Amino acid sequence: MKVMTPQTIEAVSDVVCDLCGGSTTKGNGFTPEFATLQADWGYGSNHDGEQYEIHLCEGCFFSTLATLKEQHQANQTISEHAAEAPSAFKPSRKPS
Numbered sequence: 842m843k844v845m846t847p848q849t850i851e852a853v854s855d856v857v858c859d860l861c862g863g864s865t866t867k868g869n870g871f872t873p874e875f876a877t878l879q880a881d882w883g884y885g886s887n888h889d890g891e892q893y894e895i896h897l898c899e900g901c902f903f904s905t906l907a908t909l910k911e912q913h914q915a916n917q918t919i920s921e922h923a924a925e926a927p928s929a930f931k932p933s934r935k936p937s
């Protein structure tokens with residue numbers, strides 16, 4: 842026999858973008874669509890013990906990605922050993 846007890850369960854219904862403050866959910870029935878910039882700095886780093894978790898909406902993510910690509914490009918023009926943009930800047934999976 843199962844003994845049932847009513848319980849309250851918390852679930853994530855939305856994730857707010859930490860950059861623009863916008864919702865990452867398009868409405869009822871949709872799950873939040875967001876990116877996470879995460880770091881957990883440990884011993885030996887300059888930020889030992891610091892943790893970061895920044896949530897970005899789709900627009901802010903691609904804006905940030907464009908900024909990172911520009912920064913990488915600028916670093917390449919300074920460096921003698923120019924390298925192609927890292928694969929991390931490209932989607933690891935695309936819809937088929």
Ligand SMILES: [Zn+2]
Nearest residue numbers: 858861898901
């Ligand atoms: Zn945003």
